[in-house]
Amino acid sequence: MIDFGFNLAPSSAVNLDEIDLSRYRALLRMEPDARICMGCGSCTATCTAGPFSGMSVRKVLLALERGQHVEVNRMLEGCMLCGKCMMVCPRGINTRHLILSLCRIKQEENYD
Amino acid sequence: MIERVPGAFHPFVLPFVAGMVFVLGWCLVGMVRILVELPREDRRRFFLSLVTPKTAWKNIKDIFLNCLIHVRLWKRNKVLGYMHSSIAFGWFMLILLGHIEVILFVPERVHFLYYPIFFNFFVAEADSTLQGSLLMFLMDFFLLVILSGIALAMVKRFRSRLFGMRRTTRPSVLDRVGLYSLWAIFPLRLMAEVFTAHISGGSFLTGPINALFLHFFSNDLHYMPTWWAYSIALGVFMFVLPFTRYMHIPAEMLLIPMRNAGIGIRHPRRGFAKLEYYSCPGCGVCIDACPMTASRANVKDCTVYLNRQLRRGNERRIEQISDKCLLCGKCTEVCQVCVQGPELRVAQRRMRSYALSPDYSQIDTAPMQAAVRGAKVLYFAGCMTQLTPSIRKSLEALLRRAGVDYKLMDPDGGLCCGRPLSMAGREEQARELMAKNTEIIRASGCEVLLLSCPICYRVFRESYDLPGVRVVHHTVFLRELQLAGRLPLRSGPETFVYHDPCELGRGCGIYEEPRRLLDGVGTRVEAASHHAESVCCGGSLGSLTLGYRQREAIVRASLKNLTAEHPATIVTACPLCQTTFARYADRPVEDISQTLLRNLG
Numbered sequence: 001m002i003d004f005g006f007n008l009a010p011s012s013a014v015n016l017d018e019i020d021l022s023r024y025r026a027l028l029r030m031e032p033d034a035r036i037c038m039g040c041g042s043c044t045a046t047c048t049a050g051p052f053s054g055m056s057v058r059k060v061l062l063a064l065e066r067g068q069h070v071e072v073n074r075m076l077e078g079c080m081l082c083g084k085c086m087m088v089c090p091r092g093i094n095t096r097h098l099i100l101s102l103c104r105i106k107q108e109e110n111y112d
Numbered sequence: 113m114i115e116r117v118p119g120a121f122h123p124f125v126l127p128f129v130a131g132m133v134f135v136l137g138w139c140l141v142g143m144v145r146i147l148v149e150l151p152r153e154d155r156r157r158f159f160l161s162l163v164t165p166k167t168a169w170k171n172i173k174d175i176f177l178n179c180l181i182h183v184r185l186w187k188r189n190k191v192l193g194y195m196h197s198s199i200a201f202g203w204f205m206l207i208l209l210g211h212i213e214v215i216l217f218v219p220e221r222v223h224f225l226y227y228p229i230f231f232n233f234f235v236a237e238a239d240s241t242l243q244g245s246l247l248m249f250l251m252d253f254f255l256l257v258i259l260s261g262i263a264l265a266m267v268k269r270f271r272s273r274l275f276g277m278r279r280t281t282r283p284s285v286l287d288r289v290g291l292y293s294l295w296a297i298f299p300l301r302l303m304a305e306v307f308t309a310h311i312s313g314g315s316f317l318t319g320p321i322n323a324l325f326l327h328f329f330s331n332d333l334h335y336m337p338t339w340w341a342y343s344i345a346l347g348v349f350m351f352v353l354p355f356t357r358y359m360h361i362p363a364e365m366l367l368i369p370m371r372n373a374g375i376g377i378r379h380p381r382r383g384f385a386k387l388e389y390y391s392c393p394g395c396g397v398c399i400d401a402c403p404m405t406a407s408r409a410n411v412k413d414c415t416v417y418l419n420r421q422l423r424r425g426n427e428r429r430i431e432q433i434s435d436k437c438l439l440c441g442k443c444t445e446v447c448q449v450c451v452q453g454p455e456l457r458v459a460q461r462r463m464r465s466y467a468l469s470p471d472y473s474q475i476d477t478a479p480m481q482a483a484v485r486g487a488k489v490l491y492f493a494g495c496m497t498q499l500t501p502s503i504r505k506s507l508e509a510l511l512r513r514a515g516v517d518y519k520l521m522d523p524d525g526g527l528c529c530g531r532p533l534s535m536a537g538r539e540e541q542a543r544e545l546m547a548k549n550t551e552i553i554r555a556s557g558c559e560v561l562l563l564s565c566p567i568c569y570r571v572f573r574e575s576y577d578l579p580g581v582r583v584v585h586h587t588v589f590l591r592e593l594q595l596a597g598r599l600p601l602r603s604g605p606e607t608f609v610y611h612d613p614c615e616l617g618r619g620c621g622i623y624e625e626p627r628r629l630l631d632g633v634g635t636r637v638e639a640a641s642h643h644a645e646s647v648c649c650g651g652s653l654g655s656l657t658l659g660y661r662q663r664e665a666i667v668r669a670s671l672k673n674l675t676a677e678h679p680a681t682i683v684t685a686c687p688l689c690q691t692t693f694a695r696y697a698d699r700p701v702e703d704i705s706q707t708l709l710r711n712l713g
C-alpha cells in the first residue's frame with residue numbers, strides 16, 4: 001500500500017449484539033447505584049486523575065455498557081481514590097466504592 | 113492456724129485445679145504463638161524492653177493501673193470504673209492475701225495451686241493472732257468489695273441506662289456462661305466461708321452470718337456442697353474463659369508490655385493484631401462514642417463487634433465492618449485498652465486482592481517540578497481544597513497580606529497525597545503517589561510545606577520522607593503569623609464554635625492554635641464533645657461503603673453536637689468537614705482561613 005502519511009482510523013463502531021456485558025452486570029449486582037448515573041459529568045470535571053490519565057467515572061460507566069474494556073481498564077488504572085467524584089455526584093452515587101468494586105471484579109479474560 | 117484436713121487434699125478442689133491447669137496451659141500456648149507470629153525485629157524489641165529497667169517498671173505500673181484499677185475507665189465513667197476495679201482488684205487482693213496466709217501459717221503448702229484459694233477449708237483456727245485477724249478482716253473486706261461490684265454488674269446487665277450507657281453489647285452464649293459463672297463465684301465463696309467460719313475463723317462479714325446460720329443448722333454437713341459449688345463455678349469459668357470475652361484478662365497483660373515496647377499492627381490477624389482484638393473486654397463504651405451509631409443500622413459495625421467477629425473469623429462480617437468505618441479514631445480515644453479500631457480495619461482492607469491495580473508510572477512530574485523551583489514556602493492545596501476554591505483563595509489572601517513569599521504547588525490540580533489510597537488499603541499504590549509528590553517537593557527546595565487539609569497534613573507528616581522541610585498545617589502557620597504581628601485581626605461580637613477535624617485533632621494533636629486564632633476575632637463556645645472527643649463530620653474518606661444517604665444522620669448528629677451552645681458560625685479547619693457540614697447546617701460553616709479573612713484588622 002502507498003504510504004500517504006496518514007491512514008484510516010480503525011472503526012470504533014460498537015455492535016451491541018456482540019459485546020461482553022458480564023462485567024457490567026457483575027458491577028450492577030455489587031453496586032446497584034450504577035444505574036442511577038445521569039451522565040452529568042460532575043465527576044469528570046473534578047477528577048484529580050483526569051488530567052493525567054483521562055479518568056472519568058462517567059466514561060467508565062458508559063464504556064462498560066458498551067463493552068469497551070480496554071478503555072475501562074486504562075481509566076481505572078489512573079484513579080487515585082481521592083473521593084472528589086463521590087462528593088460532587090448529584091445522584092449521591094458512592095463512586096469511590098464503585099471503582100474499588102470494579103477493580104475487584106475478576107475479569108473473565110484479559111482484555112488487553 | 114493449723115491444718116485440719118489430712119493429706120491437705122479433698123476431691124472438691126479438682127474442678128478448680130482442672131480449670132486452672134487448662135487455662136494456664138491455654139494462655140501459655142497462646143502467648144508463645146503470638147510471640148512466634150511477631151516479625152523477628154519486633155520480637156527482639158519486645159524481649160529487649162522486658163529487661164530495660166525503664167520499660168519494665170512502666171509495664172508493671174501500667175498493668176497495675178489498667179488491668180486492676182482500670183484508671184481509664186474511671187476517667188470515663190465512675191460507676192463502671194468502680195464496678196470493674198472492685199472485681200479485678202478485689203479478686204487480685206483475695207488471691208494475694210490467700211498466698212500471704214499460706215506463707216505465714218502453712219509455708220510447706222505454698223506450692224499447692226489450690227491452697228491459697230481454699231485456705232479457709234483446709235485450716236482451723238487454733239489461736240487468735242493479730243496477723244490472723246487482720247488478714248481475715250482484709251479477706252472479708254475485699255470479698256465485700258467484689259460482691260458490691262458484682263451487684264452493680266447485675267444491675268448494669270439489665271439496666272445499662274442507669275450507668276449512662278445508651279447502648280451496650282449483647283453477649284454471646286458462651287459469654288453468658290462465663291458471666292453467670294463469674295457472678296456465682298463470689299456469693300458461693302461467701303457462703304462457703306460463712307459455713308466454715310466457726311472452724312477456720314471469720315471476720316466482720318463471715319463471722320456474724322455464720323453465727324446466724326448456726327441457729328438454723330444443727331450440723332456441719334451442708335458446707336461440703338457449698339465448697340464443691342464454689343470450686344465448680346471457678347472451674348466452669350476457667351474452662352470457658354478462652355472462648356469468651358474474659359480472654360481479655362490474660363491478653364491485656366501481654367498487650368501492655370508489647371505496646372510499651374513500641375510494637376504495632378503488622379499483620380491483620382497475627383501477632384499484635386490478634387492480641388488487640390483478644391484484649392477487648394466488650395465493655396461497649398465505643399458504641400455510644402462511635403459517630404456511625406447516629407443511625408441504628410450501624411450499631412453492629414462498632415469496634416467491639418469488629419473484635420468479636422475477628423475472634424470468630426466471620427469473614428463476611430469482618431469485611432462489612434472494616435469497610436464501613438469512618439476511621440475517625442474516636443473509639444481508640446475512649447477505649448480503656450486502646451484497641452486501634454481504625455488501624456485494625458485498614459489492615460483488613462489491605463488483605464484484599466484486586467484484579468486491577470492503579471499504575472501511576474506514566475505521570476511525568478518534570479513540568480510540575482519546574483514550576484515550583486525556588487519556593488521558600490510551598491503551599492499544597494490538595495484535592496479537597498481544590499474542590500473548595502474559596503478556602504484556597506482565602507488562605508492565599510492571608511498569606512499575601514502577611515507578606516509570605518509562597519508558591520502554590522498545584523495551581524492546575526496536582527496529584528493526590530496518597531492518604532485516601534492508603535485508607536482504602538492500597539498502600540503500594542499510595543507509596544507510588546507519595547514518591548511522585550516527594551520528587552516535586554524536593555525539587556522545589558522549599559523550607560516549609562504548607563497544607564490546608566488535615567488529611568494531607570497527616571500523611572505528609574507521618575509517611576513522607578522530606579528532610580529539611582517543615583510540614584505545617586495552616587492553622588499553626590496562621591497562628592505563628594498572628595503571634596509575629598503579621599496578621600492583624602479585628603475582634604467582633606460574632607460567636608464561633610470550632611470543630612476539631614479528626615485528622616487534625618486526634619490524628620495530629622493540634623487543638624489549641626485554631627482556638628487561639630478564633631479567640632482573636634470573636635467569642636468562642638465549645639461543642640458538647642470537643643478536643644479529643646470531637647465527633648466526626650461524617651464525610652470522612654475513611655469509610656468505603658457509607659454512601660451519601662447513609663451519611664446524613666451522622667452529619668446531623670455531629671452538627672447537633674456542635675451547636676449545643678448556639679454559636680452563630682461553625683468554623684473548622686478541614687475542607688472536607690466544611691463541605692460536609694455546609695450541606696445540612698442551618699448556619700454558616702467556614703474554614704478558619706475564611707473566618708480570619710473576614711475579620712482582618
Ligand code: SF4
Binds near residue numbers: 096
Ligand atoms: S476518586 Fe478517582 S475517579 Fe474519583 S475524582 Fe478521585 S481520582 Fe477521579
Ligand code: SF4
Binds near residue numbers: 091095
Ligand atoms: S457525577 Fe454522578 S451522576 Fe454525574 S456522571 Fe458522575 S457518577 Fe454519573
Ligand code: SF4
Binds near residue numbers: 394399415
Ligand atoms: S473496643 Fe475498647 S471501648 Fe470498645 S468494647 Fe472493646 S474495650 Fe470497650
Ligand code: SF4
Binds near residue numbers: 442453
Ligand atoms: S473509627 Fe470512628 S467510625 Fe470507626 S468505629 Fe471507631 S468511632 Fe466508629
Ligand code: SF4
Binds near residue numbers: 612614688
Ligand atoms: S472530614 Fe473532617 S471530621 Fe470528617 S473524618 Fe475528615 S477530618 Fe474528620
